[in-house]
Amino acid sequence: MKIEMKVNGQNKQFDISPDEYLVDTLRNNGYTSVKKGCDTGVCGCCTVHMDGKAILSCVILSAKAAGHEITTIEGVKEEAKKVGEYLVEEGVEQCGYCSTGLIMNILYMEKHIKEPSDEEILHYLSGNLCRCTGYTGQLRAIKKYLEARKNENSK
Amino acid sequence: MKIVNKSYSKIDGKGLVEGKPVYTDDLAPKDALIVKILRSPHAFARIKDINTKVAEKIPGVECILTYKDIKRIPFTRAGQCYPELSPYDKFILDEYVRHVGDEVAIIAATDEKAAMKAMKIIKVDYEILEPVLDYEEADGHPSLVHPEEDSFAMVDIGFDKSRNIACQVELELGEVDKALKESDVIIKRTYSSQAQAQAMMETQRAYTYIDMYGRLIVVTSTQIPFHVRRILSTALGIPESKIRVIKPRIGGGFGAKQTANAEFYPALVTLKTGKPAKIVYTRKEVFRGTNSRHAMKFDITLGATKDGKIKAIDMVGISDTGAYGEHSQTTIAAAGQKVLPLYNKVEACRYHGKAMYTNKVPGGALRGFGVTQGTFAIESAINELAIELNMDPTEIRDINMIKQGETTKLLNMTTKGWGDRPMYMDSCMLEYCISKGKELIKWDEKYPKVQISQTKVRGVGMAIAQQGSGLPKIDMASVTLKLNTDGFFSLLMGATDLGTGSDTILAQIAAETLGVSLDKIVVYSSDTDLTPFDAGAYASSTTYTTGNAVIDAAEKMVDLIKHHGAIHFNTTIDNIQFDGNTIKNIETEEYITLSDFSKRITYNHQFIQLSTTGSFVPEKNVPPYMAGFAEVEVDLETGKVDVVEFVGVVDCGTPINPKLSKVQIEGGITTGIGLALYEEVKYDENGRLMTDTFMEYKVPTRKDIGKVVVELAEGYEKTGPYGAKSIGEVVVNPVAPAITDAIYNATGVRIRELPAIPEKVYMELLKKKIKSKC
Numbered sequence: 001m002k003i004e005m006k007v008n009g010q011n012k013q014f015d016i017s018p019d020e021y022l023v024d025t026l027r028n029n030g031y032t033s034v035k036k037g038c039d040t041g042v043c044g045c046c047t048v049h050m051d052g053k054a055i056l057s058c059v060i061l062s063a064k065a066a067g068h069e070i071t072t073i074e075g076v077k078e079e080a081k082k083v084g085e086y087l088v089e090e091g092v093e094q095c096g097y098c099s100t101g102l103i104m105n106i107l108y109m110e111k112h113i114k115e116p117s118d119e120e121i122l123h124y125l126s127g128n129l130c131r132c133t134g135y136t137g138q139l140r141a142i143k144k145y146l147e148a149r150k151n152e153n154s155k
Numbered sequence: 156m157k158i159v160n161k162s163y164s165k166i167d168g169k170g171l172v173e174g175k176p177v178y179t180d181d182l183a184p185k186d187a188l189i190v191k192i193l194r195s196p197h198a199f200a201r202i203k204d205i206n207t208k209v210a211e212k213i214p215g216v217e218c219i220l221t222y223k224d225i226k227r228i229p230f231t232r233a234g235q236c237y238p239e240l241s242p243y244d245k246f247i248l249d250e251y252v253r254h255v256g257d258e259v260a261i262i263a264a265t266d267e268k269a270a271m272k273a274m275k276i277i278k279v280d281y282e283i284l285e286p287v288l289d290y291e292e293a294d295g296h297p298s299l300v301h302p303e304e305d306s307f308a309m310v311d312i313g314f315d316k317s318r319n320i321a322c323q324v325e326l327e328l329g330e331v332d333k334a335l336k337e338s339d340v341i342i343k344r345t346y347s348s349q350a351q352a353q354a355m356m357e358t359q360r361a362y363t364y365i366d367m368y369g370r371l372i373v374v375t376s377t378q379i380p381f382h383v384r385r386i387l388s389t390a391l392g393i394p395e396s397k398i399r400v401i402k403p404r405i406g407g408g409f410g411a412k413q414t415a416n417a418e419f420y421p422a423l424v425t426l427k428t429g430k431p432a433k434i435v436y437t438r439k440e441v442f443r444g445t446n447s448r449h450a451m452k453f454d455i456t457l458g459a460t461k462d463g464k465i466k467a468i469d470m471v472g473i474s475d476t477g478a479y480g481e482h483s484q485t486t487i488a489a490a491g492q493k494v495l496p497l498y499n500k501v502e503a504c505r506y507h508g509k510a511m512y513t514n515k516v517p518g519g520a521l522r523g524f525g526v527t528q529g530t531f532a533i534e535s536a537i538n539e540l541a542i543e544l545n546m547d548p549t550e551i552r553d554i555n556m557i558k559q560g561e562t563t564k565l566l567n568m569t570t571k572g573w574g575d576r577p578m579y580m581d582s583c584m585l586e587y588c589i590s591k592g593k594e595l596i597k598w599d600e601k602y603p604k605v606q607i608s609q610t611k612v613r614g615v616g617m618a619i620a621q622q623g624s625g626l627p628k629i630d631m632a633s634v635t636l637k638l639n640t641d642g643f644f645s646l647l648m649g650a651t652d653l654g655t656g657s658d659t660i661l662a663q664i665a666a667e668t669l670g671v672s673l674d675k676i677v678v679y680s681s682d683t684d685l686t687p688f689d690a691g692a693y694a695s696s697t698t699y700t701t702g703n704a705v706i707d708a709a710e711k712m713v714d715l716i717k718h719h720g721a722i723h724f725n726t727t728i729d730n731i732q733f734d735g736n737t738i739k740n741i742e743t744e745e746y747i748t749l750s751d752f753s754k755r756i757t758y759n760h761q762f763i764q765l766s767t768t769g770s771f772v773p774e775k776n777v778p779p780y781m782a783g784f785a786e787v788e789v790d791l792e793t794g795k796v797d798v799v800e801f802v803g804v805v806d807c808g809t810p811i812n813p814k815l816s817k818v819q820i821e822g823g824i825t826t827g828i829g830l831a832l833y834e835e836v837k838y839d840e841n842g843r844l845m846t847d848t849f850m851e852y853k854v855p856t857r858k859d860i861g862k863v864v865v866e867l868a869e870g871y872e873k874t875g876p877y878g879a880k881s882i883g884e885v886v887v888n889p890v891a892p893a894i895t896d897a898i899y900n901a902t903g904v905r906i907r908e909l910p911a912i913p914e915k916v917y918m919e920l921l922k923k924k925i926k927s928k929c
Contacts, residue, residue: 017268032181033174035406037356038438042849045356073174084172088164091814094822095654096171097356097406103172126856129849131354131407132654134825135857136865137818 003066007031008075014062022048022057022065026072033073033100037129044128047101048072054108056127073100079107086145087138094132102128106142110149118143158667159877162814165656166678167404177404179376183362183433188217190421190434191270193260193277194444195252198286198514198842199298202250206278207260215269218427219277220261222248225423229306230389233481233519234379234413236629236690238309242321242480244301247390247419252281253300253478254514255843256443263424263432286514286842290450290475293319293511300478300512312484319512321480324488326495328564329503334467338458342540346532347452348891348909350475350836351829352846353521354854357406358441359417362433363425371398373422376405378412378651379691384683386415387422402681408653409826410520413693414481416445442847446519447836449486449510450475453532463546465501465555470533472508474525477517483510486518489623490529492569493778497533497621498555499563514842520693522826523887526622531909534618534892539905547602548617548896549589556619559583570776572628578776582872582880584806585619588782592617595864596784596802603900613788613799614901620888621778624872624881625696631772632701633687636665636708638716638765639677640757642750644669648680649689650701655883656815657697663811664702664876668709670735671749687768695779695881698811700771702876707769715765716749719756723747777872779880780806783824783889785897794917796898798828798861805886806868809878813867820865820886827890829855835910 004013007026014025023046026034034057037045041059048057049071073080083103087093102125109116109124116124121142122135130138165171176182207219225248233241248258260277264270287296301316308314313323335341361375371393377383380400388395405412421432436444456469472490476483491506498504510518521527537555541548557563557580566578593599596615604614635647646665652658662676669675680686689701713733720731720738724745732739739746747755756763784802789795803820810816833853837845846852871878895906904919 027180032176035178035357036435037358038849040438040848040850043356077173081173084169087172088168091162091165091168091656091812091818093165093168093172094656094818095356095405095407096168097178097654099172100174122857126858129354129356129854129856131356131409131826131854132822133818134821134823134863135860136821136825136863139857 001063003063005065005067006069008071016062018063020062022060022062025062026057031072031074035097035101037098044105045098045101047104047128049104049108054105073104076107083107083145086141090137090141092133092137092141098128098130110146115150156667156877158663158673159811160809160813162812163659163663163673166659166662171404178357178406179360179362179374179403180435182374182403184364184431187362187431187433188263188265188424188428189267189270190424190432191262191274192258192420192444193262193274195255195257195259197252197281197283198255198288199284200252200281201284202252202259202279203282204280205260210273210277213269213273215265216273217263217265217430218424219273220248220423220427222250226392228390228392230386231481232386232415234382234415234691234693235485237385240310240312240484241482242306242308242314244306245479247423251303254516256516257478261420261423263428287319288513288515288838288842290473290511290513293513300514313509321476321510321512322484322487323509324484324491326491326506326568328568331467331469331503331505334503335456335458335469338466339461340459340540340543342457342536342543344536344539344907345452345454346535346907348450348528348531348830350450350518351448351521351834352442352836352852353409353411353447355407355409355411358436358438359412359445360435361417361421362431363421364431365425365429371422371425372401373398373418374401374403375418376412377402378408378653378693380651380681380683381649381688382691383415383418387418390419391422391426399684402651405653408692409522410524410693411445413520413691414446438849439847442852443516443844446481446517448521449483449518449525449528451490451528453529455532455536457536457540459540459544463544463551463554465498468495468498468501468504470506474508474510475513475515475518476510477513477515479517480510480512481517482520483518486525489525493526493621493623494529494533496563496565497557497619499557499561500555515838516844522823523884526884527830527888530618530620530888531891534889535895535907538616538618538892538896549593549598552589552619556585557583558586566776570627573774582808582870583780584868584870585780585782587868588780588804588806589619591866592782592784592802592804595866596786596800598784601786607788610792611788611790612901613786614897615784615786616893616896616900617782617784618889618892618896619780619782620885621780622695622881622885622888624699624777624779625773626694627773627776630690630694630696630700631770632689632704633768633770634701634704634708635687635766635768636712638712638753640754642748642753643675643677646676646678647686648678648701649686650697651681651692653692655819656812657692660698660811660815661701661705664705665709667877668706669712695884698879699777699875699881700773702811702879703771704769706876707771708767711767711769712765715767719761719763719765720752722761723752775874777874777880779882779885781885781889783893785893787894787897787901789898789901789916791902791920794913794920796832796911796916798894800862800864801828801890802864803886804866804868805882806870807882808870808872808875808880810867811877811879816867816882817865819882821863823886824863824890825855825860827887828860828894830909831891831894832910833859
């Protein structure tokens with residue numbers, strides 16, 4: 001079946017099968033920054049934004065995303081770059097496989113919660129699994145990033 | 156030191172966080188055939204008949220292969236140096252299937268839908284056999300997991316398939332029975348640790364194609380490209396010269412990818428059809444069709460004097476290697492060999508280990524590699540001895556553990572090729588690790604416990620651990636350096652960066668030795684055609700083994716630059732100085748920049764490419780050490796255990812990159828917390844794997860780990876590259892015994908079977924309550 005959606009601001013038409021998940025449609029069409037980790041909506045690697053909200057693209061049928069606006073990390077390059085710099089600065093991108101999904105969720109969290117506490121950060125991002133870093137350094141990086149953003153905004 | 160011991164960011168970091176297409180599946184050709192595996196639904200069965208005729212007619216299906224289509228060649232998938240210490244007990248496809256998830260047929264189709272459809276209509280008639288599901292009952296079980304004639308072991312590892320034994324190991328020093336008899340206190344306990352999944356975020360995957368020279372190109376997410384080339388050559392029956400293995404960026408490995416797995420199937424399809432093929436494992440396939448940490452059980456007997464001196468350690472271990480013996484010998488051996496030397500003052504110690512075949516998913520490598528399991532047993536027993544003697548666990552360590560400059564004969568017995576001369580642990584910082592750890596966790600305030608409320612109590616516990624740094628006289632690494640025009644260097648390495656940052660730290664070592672800045676080093680790694688041999692990323696070897704090979708190549712390069720500098724200035728080499736930027740004739744004060752020099756020798760004058768290759772194999776056993784301290788809070792009403800804080804102090808020698816070293820510790824501790832409290836590979840009574848998604852198999856989330864505090868001991872290992880030892884694996888080992896000891900100190904219940912899930916802790920609390928009432 002043919003569906004239309006907006007991906008990173010551009011209107012796109014995809015030929016999909018009715019049981020296809022959004023992660024596969026995106027990957028098959030060149031948006032390979034979206035990663036598949038668990039197939040069951042648990043690990044967070046496939047996180048993208050749908051109409052500005054963070055979603056798990058491995059449990060959203062592509063047909064359901066028809067008519068919606070999808071954003072991958074390429075669509076928020078500048079914002080994502082800043083988060084990424086803080087992750088790299090702490091050495092907590094490691095293998096990098098979960099980084100894009102994590103960054104997409106951090107960007108959404110930032111919009112959703114003003115000045116989150118450590119507890120809130122951990123809770124909000126608990127659906128983004130990472131086996132390399134043990135999360136501790138990621139918390140350091142995220143806090144530094146949010147602090148820098150706060151300072152930027154108060155200028 | 157200018158570049159080494161500095162916290163540079165990973166050189167590939169920026170590209171990774173931007174989501175660049177750098178992983179295997181991002182790079183696979185669009186027209187690659189999709190390969191899927193039909194897997195066994197039974198724990199143990201013989202394929203009586205398999206019919207693929209109807210399935211082959213499905214539009215889009217390119218080929219379906221069963222055991223009848225494949226040459227029967229025994230081999231091992233374990234990524235180890237040749238000859239491997241793992242039995243040759245695996246066939247790409249076989250008439251026997253030995254675990255739920257074992258491979259039955261290979262399906263290749265133009266799209267996934269067609270492949271899946273075909274998979275469903277392949278007709279298999281199984282003769283269901285009685286599975287061996289309990290590794291303690293495997294010896295003497297009426298079923299033999301390997302009834303075939305042609306499986307064998309390359310090396311004498313005690314392989315005895317008639318008793319379901321994959322391997323046996325032994326180690327004995329002194330007279331254990333005598334020392335035990337003379338002991339005042341004896342502790343005799345049994346500990347077991349579960350199978351744990353590696354749970355790297357990127358599943359196994361590979362794609363293959365035939366290049367213009369007719370060679371098979373295999374692009375795969377692996378830790379062992381050179382071993383994969385050799386294993387494929389054996390399993391497919393084609394020469395290694397016909398195979399090229401390339402590793403792109405990989406999304407974690409943790410040992411899972413130290414066993415070849417996904418590569419065979421697209422390779423066969425490509426060889427058969429001539430077309431590109433790819434396989435991407437689903438998460439379910441990773442759980443069912445690959446490998447996990449070996450479940451192990453140990454009977455430990457400790458003998459000690461009243462004042463806490465351990466006289467003897469007797470250790471009997473049994474390991475569940477599942478359906479295939481991959482890494483079975485090396486893990487069960489490491490469980491003793493890399494744990495017992497911690498206690499070098501014993502009069503005698505003895506270790507017996509064996510690994511048993513069962514009809515379960517095979518054991519394999521996972522960060523810690525047997526040492527984790529052995530450490531849990533020995534450290535738990537030592538903590539129990541401390542309780543028995545009414546001693547602080549840090550005090551009993553202080554009396555008995557190995558310290559700087561000390562040795563034990565065990566090191567001679569377990570280090571290949573070292574001989575009889577004593578091997579001193581010159582860089583051991585265990586004493587510092589313990590004292591710093593005590594300070595950081597506030598041990599003296601918190602030990603043994605603090606009551607928080609009527610129902611919540613906090614306790615602290617600790618353990619120590621070691622690992623190795625590479626494998627002496629077994630695993631070798633080589634690197635090649637090239638001086639390019641404009642004065643930058645290519646660093647070509649077989650080493651395999653799993654995301655740990657090894658490309659970065661090895662570039663730091665090269666830059667340091669050459670005297671250049673880090674941006675003058677361009678890294679290319681893990682391609683069997685273009686980079687020199689490296690055993691691979693396992694056994695905590697890359698920093699130590701490959702790092703030393705980098706120094707070797709770089710020192711040779713400095714000499715070569717001086718040699719050609721002398722030709723340039725028409726003088727002798729003694730008159731040449733090279734500081735990384737310029738080559739100077741100290742007699743005449745003439746100089747030339749490296750950039751200019753490299754252009755001139757390439758284009759105008761000497762017409763030469765400067766290139767050097769360095770190699771290194773460890774000789775000494777160089778353990779990193781760690782002390783781990785846990786503070787847990789136990790809910791007495793539910794048995795739930797939360798880690799409040801975990802402190803890890805690690806002696807990895809001089810860290811090449813302290814930032815990346817710290818992340819290694821933090822990551823390892825989290826895997827250890829998962830092992831201690833949450834993770835377990837579980838089967839039902841028929842041998843079906845129950846934990847085959849991340850919904851059932853609980854990897855810790857960022858809410859499940861508490862505060863993790865890490866510290867690096869300022870050590871220096873003189874045989875290491877710029878003083879470095881390894882770090883990757885030791886960081887998992889002390890976590891589980893420290894946590895279970897903290898649970899004991901909080902509640903008085905000792906968990907001897909991991910993981911310490913709430914049900915288990917609560918049942919033990921109940922038992923204790925009932926006992927105290929009786």
